[in-house]
Amino acid sequence: MNFADILPEDVTAMIFDRLPFDDRARGCFVNRTWNRLNRDQILGPALELHPKQVVNRSFLDWARGRLRNVQELELLPFKSNSTDIVTQRCFSSSLCELLQQTQHLQRLRVPPAQSLDAALLSRLPQSLCEVSISITFDDSCLLDSDFDVGTLVPFSFPRYMPHLQTLELQVTCVNVRSYGLVCAPSCLPPSLRTLSLSTKSRGRRVGPSLMLPCPSQLPNLRDLRLEATCFICQDRGTSMSAFLTSMQHLRGVRLRSNAKAVNYGKMLEELSHVPICKWEPL
Amino acid sequence: MRSIILRSCDGADHVVAQEAACLSKTVQSLLEELEESTLVVPLPNVCDCTLRKVLQYCTQHTALQRRVTDISDELRTREMEAWDKRYIMVSTDELYHLVMAAHYLNVPGLLELCCEGIANLIRGKSPEHVRQCFGLVKNFEAPEEENIRRTNLWALVDEKEQAKK
Numbered sequence: 001m002n003f004a005d006i007l008p009e010d011v012t013a014m015i016f017d018r019l020p021f022d023d024r025a026r027g028c029f030v031n032r033t034w035n036r037l038n039r040d041q042i043l044g045p046a047l048e049l050h051p052k053q054v055v056n057r058s059f060l061d062w063a064r065g066r067l068r069n070v071q072e073l074e075l076l077p078f079k080s081n082s083t084d085i086v087t088q089r090c091f092s093s094s095l096c097e098l099l100q101q102t103q104h105l106q107r108l109r110v111p112p113a114q115s116l117d118a119a120l121l122s123r124l125p126q127s128l129c130e131v132s133i134s135i136t137f138d139d140s141c142l143l144d145s146d147f148d149v150g151t152l153v154p155f156s157f158p159r160y161m162p163h164l165q166t167l168e169l170q171v172t173c174v175n176v177r178s179y180g181l182v183c184a185p186s187c188l189p190p191s192l193r194t195l196s197l198s199t200k201s202r203g204r205r206v207g208p209s210l211m212l213p214c215p216s217q218l219p220n221l222r223d224l225r226l227e228a229t230c231f232i233c234q235d236r237g238t239s240m241s242a243f244l245t246s247m248q249h250l251r252g253v254r255l256r257s258n259a260k261a262v263n264y265g266k267m268l269e270e271l272s273h274v275p276i277c278k279w280e281p282l
Numbered sequence: 283m284r285s286i287i288l289r290s291c292d293g294a295d296h297v298v299a300q301e302a303a304c305l306s307k308t309v310q311s312l313l314e315e316l317e318e319s320t321l322v323v324p325l326p327n328v329c330d331c332t333l334r335k336v337l338q339y340c341t342q343h344t345a346l347q348r349r350v351t352d353i354s355d356e357l358r359t360r361e362m363e364a365w366d367k368r369y370i371m372v373s374t375d376e377l378y379h380l381v382m383a384a385h386y387l388n389v390p391g392l393l394e395l396c397c398e399g400i401a402n403l404i405r406g407k408s409p410e411h412v413r414q415c416f417g418l419v420k421n422f423e424a425p426e427e428e429n430i431r432r433t434n435l436w437a438l439v440d441e442k443e444q445a446k447k
Contacts, residue, residue, distance in 0.1 A: 006378075011385050011397065018401035025437035028430050029409035031421050035430055059436035 005033050012037060021047075025062065045071040051114060054094045067101045077111040088136065092117035099125050106163070110134055112170050121169075122156045132168040137183075161189040168196040173208050182232060184211035193220050198227035198256070207258070207282070215246040222249060227256040229282065231264075241267045244274065252276035286313070287322045288337070294330035295322070298337050302344040306336075307388035327386045332379045339369060339392050370399040374415060377403075 007015075016024055021043055028035040043063070047070045053059045054075070075095070095116065099105065100123070107130040110116060115136030124131065157164075171183050183199045195218065201207040210228035224247075231240055240262065244253060253274050255264045258281070268277035284300045288309065303323075304310040312323050325333065346362050353361070372380065381396035403415055413420060422430070431438075 007381065008385060011381060011393070014393070014397040015400045015404075018398055019404060022437050023405055023407075025434045026407075026409055027404065027412070028434050029427075029438075030412050031418050032426075034418075035422075039430075039433075053436065056436045058434075062433060062436060 016041075022053075042066050042068065043070050045069055046074075047072065048074045048076060050076045051091055054098065055090050060094060060097055063098060064101060067098065068103050070102050071104050072107040072109075073098075073102070073105060074107075074109040075111060075114055077113040088115055089117055092120050096120055096123050099123070103127070106130065108133065115172060118171075122158055124158055124161070126158060126161050127163060128161060129163045130166040131164065132166075134170040134172065136172045136174055157185070157187045157189065162191055164189045164191055166194040167192055168194075169198070171197070171199045171208070173199070173201045174203055182209045182211050183228070185213060188213050188217050190217060190219055192218055194223040195221060196225040198225075199229075200227075212240070212243050215243060218247065220249065221247055223252045224250060225254045227282070229258045230262060231255075231257065239267075240264060241270070244268075244271055248273060250274045254278045254280075256280045256282050258282050285321075288333060289322055289324045290328055290330040290333045291326050292330050294333070296333055296337055298341065299344065302337065302340040305340040305343060305389050305391070307390075309387065325387070328383045329379070332376075332383045335372075335376070335380060336383050336387060336389065336392065339395075340389065342369075343391065366395050370395055372399075374403065 016027070016037060019027070021041060024038040024041050027038040043066045047067075091114070095110075099108075102125055105125045105127050108124070108128055109130075109132045112134045115134050118135045118137055121133070121135065167188070169185065173183075183197075185197060188195070195213075197210060199208045199210050207229040209230050209232050210226060211232045211234060212226075214234050224244075231243075233239070233243055244250065244267075251274065253268060253271070253276070255268065255278070257264055257279070265279035268274075268279050271277055285297050286300050286303055288296045288298060288303060290296070300313070304313070309323055309325075316323070328336070342365060343362065346358055346365070349358060370377070377396060377399055381393065381400065384393040384396050404412055407415065409420075412418070420427075
């Protein structure tokens with residue numbers, strides 16, 4: 001019996017609707033009827049992809065024109081191996097290609113274990129509301145960049161991201177040889193309500209510092225989480241206390257830093273206008 | 283509680299509580315159209331065996347829905363899901379007749395359950411495996427198949443890897 005031929009079309013559609021996109025794509029190989037019913041599938045609003053799919057040229061070609069309804073994109077983690085850097089770069093550029101084809105993407109989630117090329121940040125779709133992303137900055141990135149090695153690691157966002165409300169960004173610096181590294185996220189959109197920035201290092205004893213965003217850039221910020229060896233204000237003179245005091249709408253602050261740098265715990269205790277304050281040593 | 287008789291296409295009568303029978307919107311509509319005194323509803327598209335299976339579903343779900351006082355919603359949902367899982371473990375042939383009956387009788391929950399059951403038979407399987415499972419024949423011409431292969435090659439990657447392992 002041929003289910004797809006005998007069953008009413010609406011029942012067949014109900015069956016295929018329950019299947020993930022890769023099963024439906026495989027269904028095209030079954031016979032003509034299954035091919036007819038599955039070849040034009042459009043990807044649904046929530047899409048979960050394995051990195052291997054993202055870097056597959058055949059998949060990218062197939063996905064072209066099928067991503068217009070995708071609203072949530074989640075990447076699954078994959079294990080590191082000797083070709084990690086090559087894979088990351090390839091993954092980042094392929095992901096960029098995918099992202100450029102989405103029209104209504106609202107949520108992007110890349111697991112912390114899966115790092116991306118920092119350049120991807122400036123090419124995120126403007127429709128995004130929530131971004132959870134992890135980027136790795138390594139020697140090979142530095143060689144490609146125009147910035148002075150080891151002084152400033154800027155992460156620029158698109159200047160116009162009117163809907164972005166939640167940003168969770170984890171920056172990992174790998175094998176960077178210089179000291180005094182400063183991560184500086186710039187062009188954060190004013191719509192942000194929740195901001196979580198963390199910086200880590202692998203292969204170095206001293207982790208990077210984090211340059212705080214300009215308070216005037218974040219008029220709607222309610223929840224702030226920062227993690228770094230220490231924090232540096234944009235004018236290099238303003239204190240963390242002054243930075244937090246200037247953001248009157250904050251409802252929660254969580255800081256993790258090197259206990260030897262500055263006693264942020266005591267500083268937070270004195271913040272009267274923020275209901276939830278917490279400090280933890282790194 | 284009022285009982286009615288549902289008559290299958292092969293003439294077998296099944297006495298069932300009206301409440302359970304009315305999980306089928308088709309039966310419900312027929313009862314509304316027929317005279318109030320009518321107790322026998324003919325169902326010319328469903329055989330005895332399949333009708334018995336459908337009614338098993340309707341009776342169980344009605345009974346579980348009525349247990350509003352002694353168990354929580356969460357527990358009831360869990361119980362229903364566990365029962366459904368056992369219920370749908372049938373042969374491919376039986377599943378086919380059941381989905382056709384659920385569609386004709388318009389029992390939304392059962393129809394969804396059957397579709398899920400069929401989808402589970404397809405999920406993660408190779409095209410060849412699916413063909414075997416449903417008795418399908420590959421009827422492509424060579425250029426047509428080559429075109430499909432070119433477009434959907436990525437979907438076969440995992441299968442190749444699995445074969446290697």
